[in-house]
Amino acid sequence: MxxxxxxxxxxxxxxxxxxxxxxxxxxxxxxxxxxxxxxxxxxxxxxxxxxxxxxxxxxxxxxNKNGLTWALADAADLSADLSQLLAELEAAPEPSRQLAAMVAYDRRLFERAGEVIVLLREAGRTEPELAQSYQDARARADEAHHQVLSAWPPGTLRPDIDLQTAIDIYAAICNIDVYSELTIERGWPPARVEKWWAATLTRELLET
Known part of the structure; x- marks a missing residue:
């Protein structure tokens, strides 16, 4: 040739x-x-x-400009390495280890693309399409958590909380605002936030 x-x-x-x-x-x-x-x-x-x-x-x-923002949102998810999360979930069926894998993903997402998430949320206050995009991203996160938690054996969650409450607790503890408060305002290293998230969610969600 x-x-x-x-x-x-x-x-x-x-x-x-x-x-x-x-x-x-x-x-x-x-x-x-x-x-x-x-x-x-x-x-x-x-x-x-x-x-x-x-x-x-x-x-x-x-x-258009909205398309640019959506591209940034997709890039944010890619930057957190979803394939790594999937590999860790499959390799560690124990609920406490799966929680650790999930918060590690969120730590990577917020560390690498937190400013984009905040940008998308703030832009959504005046742009309905962007607000919907932000809400869709939150809904995808809830659905991912639902898939993991609903696969756990009966009796894994504490008896005083149901599946939806567990998902709500996860969202309340592990989010961009808590991450920003601890890392920016209070000087925590990201690794410390990740460790605290894993310990707190294990304590709050799992039957011991």
Whole structure:
């Protein structure tokens, strides 16, 4: 095979890689500007300028400004490494270890993408579509917790709480506001927050 046909074979892969790189640069630019200026004050033109691309390129990648925010929300989930959580859940059927795996995922999510979560929530106060996106993300988290907790054997949860109450308690303890209060306001290292979450949820949820 000559060199030229071989190069042509990989043209499609090369174009895909270039498109992904462009999308990543746009997402990074959007994240920087949204956090620095706020969602409302940032325009698509601002994002294009920051990313070093044209405005049509931004629209081609994400559709509109709302699309940019949704892309950041998806990137937040990816940054926490869902595959690692799944592997840990499958490797550790004991409820206390599964709780530890779940809070470790949340710690990674808040540590790596907490500012995006807050941004999405704040933007949702004035943009109904973004508010719905934030609520959908919360609902997905509750559903994930439901899938794990509902698979535990009968008698795992404390007798004074049902499944929905357990999910509510998890959400009340392990969330971005508690994480921010402890790490930013009170100087806790993220690892300490994770350890406290695991111990507290084990004590509050599990029958001993």
């Amino acid at each position: 000559t060199e030229e046909p071989a190069r042509r074979r990989y043209d499609s892969l090369r174009r895909t890689a270039q498109a992904q790189q462009t999308s990543a640069e746009i997402a990074r630019a959007a994240r920087t500007l949204f956090v620095a200026k706020g969602w409302a004050a940032t325009t698509v033109r601002d994002v294009a300028r920051e990313a070093g691309v044209s405005v049509p390129t931004v629209y081609a990648a994400y559709g």
